[in-house]
Amino acid sequence: MRTFSVTAKGSAEKCRIVCRARALSQLKEAVGGRSAIVFTDENVLRLYGRAIRRALPDVPVYAMRAGENFKNPQTLFDLLQKMAEAGLKRNSVLVALGGGVVGDIGGLAASLYMRGIACIQMPTTLLAQVDSSVGGKTAVDFCGVKNLVGAFHQPELVLVDPAFLRTLPPREIRCGLGEIVKHGAFDGEIFDRLAAQEDLFDLKFLAGIVPENIAYKLSVVRRDPHETGLRKCLNLGHTTGHALELAGANLSHGECVLVGVLYEARMARTHLDCDGEYLGRLEALCRRALSCDPASFDVAAGANAALLDKKNTAAGRVVMTVPVRRGEYAMLELPFAEYERELARVRRELC
Ligand SMILES: NC(=O)c1ccc[n+]([C@@H]2O[C@H](COP(=O)([O-])OP(=O)(O)OC[C@H]3O[C@@H](n4cnc5c(N)ncnc54)[C@H](O)[C@@H]3O)[C@@H](O)[C@H]2O)c1
Ligand SMILES: [Zn+2]
CATH class of the missing domain: 3.40.50.1970 (Rossmann fold)
Known part of the structure; x- marks a missing residue:
């Protein structure tokens, strides 16, 4: 207990x-x-x-x-x-x-x-x-x-x-893994445990890692209960993830988050000063947890849906929380046309 x-x-x-x-x-x-x-x-x-x-x-x-x-x-x-x-x-x-x-x-x-x-x-x-x-x-x-x-x-x-x-059906386990991988992007211990675990769906492993994830989320929520600063890191993968959900990508929330982390990590690499090796490992983890094709969605519909995101602060711009290196995130804001181009580029790379 x-x-x-x-x-x-x-x-x-x-x-x-x-x-x-x-x-x-x-x-x-x-x-x-x-x-x-x-x-x-x-x-x-x-x-x-x-x-x-x-x-x-x-x-x-x-x-x-x-x-x-x-x-x-x-x-x-x-x-x-x-x-x-x-x-x-x-x-x-x-x-x-x-x-x-x-x-x-x-x-x-x-x-x-x-x-x-x-x-x-x-x-x-x-x-x-x-x-x-x-x-x-x-x-x-x-x-x-x-x-x-x-x-x-x-x-x-x-x-x-x-x-x-x-x-829980395996798909719902995968859904939770989306949020666990997101926590792992910021918490080195969770990341290492995930990276070392062969079967990410093993129930004993998951039961063991749940309290660690709660502790991590709490450590963020305690310091920023109303999401004025630090808690924004928990939105990692969620701008693109929510957009895909709204655009009818027919994936669960967690699957969309895993795809979102994958895309936003790639976008971070081209726009910000990042640790590429670390982001590569993070992307590999997302792909291990996913079973779907991360490239099968409509880019225009996804980009349009991202415009509705609550995190956006100015019309016609898309704001994302992106990973940059172990334990670190940054905010990346792109004009709509560029975000749409980036979605299409990463989609081509992942095909
Ligand atoms: N409040 C927050 O901070 C926060 C954070 C992340 C996600 N969310 C929200 O959570 C929702 C997604 O949650 P979810 O993935 O749990 O979806 P869900 O509640 O729809 O549950 C997924 C499916 O699993 C079934 N189910 C539930 N427990 C089960 C069990 N023990 N065995 C078998 N089946 C079971 C449900 O009936 C449902 O069909 C989204 O709406 C998302 O926005 C909220
Ligand atoms: Zn979520």
Whole structure:
């Protein structure tokens, strides 16, 4: 078992993160005597419904349809309605049991209901365990833009159990690897462990590396809870990654992040003073984790989608967080036409 306790800088909100086996058995104690709702998705309910009901027999459960397509205001308001119907009060708690989609919507609903109730996150995907459940960012997609509407709301507790990873399809493992590789780009120890590991999909290896990734993300979030500076490094691979997601590249979020890191590392090499040998190793790691063809997407659609990115500060320019050398990142800003040319160039190189 490993426990982290976090109070983000400038915030009174405390969050405890506990990595342990049989975490569901801890839920009853964590909820205590408060009224509650469990929010999950239909896939997770199918797999863990009985275990949830055993852990919290009297608590209503609401399951959304699974997937990013349903990470929208409609699902958010359906959940808020279930919370109202369940008679939740100011001192109630929402348990978000699922992947990053459930965690993001559940966290946002908890932040909105009665101007904020407690939230317990139980992440069941690798991505949610190493990334989305940590740091208090919540959101839904809106008007075709990912995570356009959201809030910062720290969960009071995050319960991380590696046993959930056993039922994850390989593609979802790969999705989490996207964020793990991103952390590895900045944390030398994570990078070395990934580079030395032959089978990146080995569950024992992954269970071991999850707490290290949580610790890394926390070290960033603690210093910059509202992404005014340092936390921007966690956007590595995400400008191009989100653009590909929006352009319908038919890849999961983590796969898009891996492709994004690959492209943005190549762009960094041509525009900035970089350690080429290190970036080469990072690119090799991305390609090892990916199974798809990193060149199969529409360049014009990808470039147009990148223009919508929330990180952009001026019209017609695309801003990226890019790796430059071990443990170091830089911001790279390109005019739209140049970004589109760069996407096309790297795509040709990778064909
Ligand atoms: N808040 C943040 O800081 C942050 C950070 C990174 C990503 N995100 C968000 O996270 C989302 C992606 O999260 P995700 O990859 O977990 O997607 P997801 O929540 O859609 O889960 C992926 C799939 O796995 C299924 N699933 C979940 N747990 C399972 C289990 N134990 N066994 C079998 N199947 C299971 C789900 O039903 C779903 O079909 C994106 O919307 C992204 O924007 C948020
Ligand atoms: Zn991500």
